[in-house]
Amino acid sequence: MDGSREDEARDARSELLGLCRFAAPGLARGVPREKAPADFHNGLGGLGRRGVVSLDDMARARARRAPDAREHLAQWAKGFADGYRSARAAAVPQVLDAREAAVPAAARRALAVYPDANALIRFPDRAGTVTDVAGPFTGDPSRRPSRGS
Structure with missing residues (x-):
């Protein structure tokens, strides 16, 4: 390291x-x-x-404190992680839309099934500062968002 x-x-x-x-x-x-x-x-x-x-670690920590999760910690943690992932995926296009950057339908679909949950949860924060629609996904903030992409 x-x-x-x-x-x-x-x-x-x-x-x-x-x-x-x-x-x-x-x-x-x-x-x-x-x-x-x-x-x-x-x-x-x-x-x-x-x-x-990691998202899994966050979910497990929350499950241990949730009174309704005591009997089914693993299932509760999975449900929390799935919901958190879905919410963060939905937030990316909302942030970019608010910035008047067109988000292609293919990008919206890809977010819904994005395989790396730990990267996905960082995308909405990045969407608020990038200058290109691809920025949250690539980390390349070198271009301005385009309205017709």
Whole structure:
């Protein structure tokens, strides 16, 4: 692993540890049970969008805290992951549409079945800043969005 990846991994571990360190003492100090896990899961979502925590790991963490999931953790986590994936896939064209960038029908269909969930969850954030419709998918922000693509 090169130096920058090592630094990034160390920062991610430190941030994840910080989330845990905040949640546990918060509960001990009287932070409402609904609030501390919400902050933790919000932090996990941010780490997921940066590619640090996988969607499957986020889903398993949420399933462990969901009162209705206790008997069927794996199924609950899969349902959460599927729903999260679908929502993020639907958000990409919405963001690009709001920016008046035409999103081809083929791209919309491809998003619905995109195989890499961990990349997919980062696409809506990227769609807000790219200058080309292909940018969320390729990471190439070199061109302006075209309205007739």
